[in-house]
Amino acid sequence: MSKNAANLAALRINNPPATLREIALDRMRRAIISGLFEPGERLVERTLCDQLGVSRSVIREVIRHLEAEGLVEMLAKQGPIVARLDWNDARQIYDIRAALESRAVADCARLADAQVKTRLKKALDDLDRTSRQNSPPGILDATTEFYRIIFEASGHNIAWDIVSRLNSRISRLRVMTLSTASRTVSGPAQIREIFAFIDKNDPEAAAAACRQHVTAAARIAETLLGPTE
Amino acid sequence: MSKNAANLAALRINNPPATLREIALDRMRRAIISGLFEPGERLVERTLCDQLGVSRSVIREVIRHLEAEGLVEMLAKQGPIVARLDWNDARQIYDIRAALESRAVADCARLADAQVKTRLKKALDDLDRTSRQNSPPGILDATTEFYRIIFEASGHNIAWDIVSRLNSRISRLRVMTLSTASRTVSGPAQIREIFAFIDKNDPEAAAAACRQHVTAAARIAETLLGPTE
DNA sequence: AGTCGTATGTTGGTATACCATACGACAGCG
DNA sequence: CGCTGTCGTATGGTATACCAACATACGACT
Structure with missing residues (x-):
């Protein structure tokens, strides 16, 4: 029976959720971690749209996520920058x-x-x-x-x-x-x-x-x- | 000098940044923490728009933030729900x-x-x-x-x-x-x-x-x- | 030379449209 | 009566256009 359950569990199709947003999040995170974007560098939304080939909605949501993760800082009235580390x-x-x-x-x-x-x-x-x-x-x-x-x-x-x-x-x-x-x-x-x-x-x-x-x-x-x- | 710096720091006018998004974030967070939204409850974007009186963009960005905070879970192809806790x-x-x-x-x-x-x-x-x-x-x-x-x-x-x-x-x-x-x-x-x-x-x-x-x-x-x- | 306005770029915010999918209802068929 | 297939609706995902506020840089004017 346990074997049966395991087989049934293996049946389950789990699509890579892979929404555009998650791909973009992953790319952005890697870009920041790898140093492609330097600490303190400004992250201009519309520029990122071009670079990643996605719309502003996606970029903005990704930035929100990275902000909550601490990888991105928001400067009031100046927009997001890559978080600095002292x-x-x-x-x-x-x-x-x-x-x-x-x-x-x-x-x-x-x-x-x-x-x-x-x-x-x-x-x-x-x-x-x-x-x-x-x-x-x-x-x-x-x-x-x-x-x-x-x-x-x-x-x-x-x-x-x-x-x-x-x-x-x-x-x-x-x-x-x-x-x-x-x-x-x-x-x-x-x-x-x-x-x-x-x-x-x-x-x-x-x-x-x-x-x-x-x-x-x-x-x-x-x-x-x-x-x- | 340290006193001087403190005085200068006190001079600073810090506007309540109070972007709409941050207000909405705060409200949503409180709503979840206080239990107004129960764990497992679905967070329907358009409904939240009506309830908070803001647009979908704002709601979606707030949800991204709460997701990164662990207060909201994303169910693939079903949208966000209030995170459950075991x-x-x-x-x-x-x-x-x-x-x-x-x-x-x-x-x-x-x-x-x-x-x-x-x-x-x-x-x-x-x-x-x-x-x-x-x-x-x-x-x-x-x-x-x-x-x-x-x-x-x-x-x-x-x-x-x-x-x-x-x-x-x-x-x-x-x-x-x-x-x-x-x-x-x-x-x-x-x-x-x-x-x-x-x-x-x-x-x-x-x-x-x-x-x-x-x-x-x-x-x-x-x-x-x-x-x- | 210094000051002031303006032009431009960027963000915050909103509305809208379109698509894909999931889910449920309903009708048709065995 | 029950099963199945189809269709409509609700919802999320994405893209785009628009506006207002603000910052910054640049250039003109005093």
Whole structure:
């Protein structure tokens, strides 16, 4: 019967909702995260219409969404700009990440079964590979995937939403910190340590390793962004 | 010079930005939080246009914003509905709150000066008053103000954004837990305890009291919402 | 050289139209 | 009587045109 239910569930056709708006949202978000639009740059609605090939309605709704996500700021009577990031904000973001990620990691270490560990191992291997190739975007993807699995396995989906959103706000910073970290020894070593403690189902140690990893990233970010921006 | 800057800042005329959209956003948010629109209820765009007296564009942009805030869900091919909340989500939200609020409280206890303490004391008095009057919305406002001061004083403005957003998602739950808590003894006593430790500038104890307060609220919420909804 | 008006560009806001889809009612058929 | 197919309506998704308010830059005038 359970098998039957699974089959029936597999039957379900789920169209990619893929409304124009969601595509545009995704493109815009990527454009901002990747730095194609620079922080502080004005986002002129009608220009974006041309660039994305959609109407103003769509653009405006997308901007509303990005505004709520914190990627876009509204200047009164001047319209939207790409959100700027100062060290004070970045510092807080790393602090929140340390809190949420370490909790997720701890719960993951409590709950992780063989399947989760296998998936984490695979993400770790990807990280090693991209790290050896010194490919910052690849490192970032692999690291993100590693944490995605952790949050999913620990059932912290809301925290994952928050962390994802925060990460997109410090995306440029992350690319730089990760490539810096990979050049120094620390890079994947810290992630591997987190994995090791999850593998041993040791929540406390895993959480501590995670906190250490995030604060290390924050320290690198601080030298890059500087407390006096 | 710092005084000069403060004076200059005070000079600034800040128009209530009060674009129609922001007014509509505020109204809609309140309507959802207050329960005027029930969870799962469909939000028909053209109906909302009539009810708020604005055009569809405005409504749609507001819905985008609320969607990003997590107050509204989009059903594919069926349009927006008021977000539903199950215990699994609520549990996570309380967990995240415990993490972020306790950190803010600890930092507040580290940094609090006389002025902050005075403001906190005032919020606490408001809480006592509304609590004696057994006015759940008043209690909620006073509690919110208490925490707002804490986050502001500790410089955790990003965490405050997150917590505010999370709180609006569990607003109905909060009203119920707070009124329940006020009926039992625990109500303002726990908040008072947090204040006491901040007053003594004891970060660890304040954070512990805060965690206790949130988990107590979560326990009440659990009995109300039930893990099997 | 400095000041003032104006022209232009941009946003906020609104109305309207069109299309695709989902859903329900209704009619026709077995 | 029940099933099925068709059609109309409600709704969301998208595009477009228009207007008012405002900011900024530029140029003319004093």
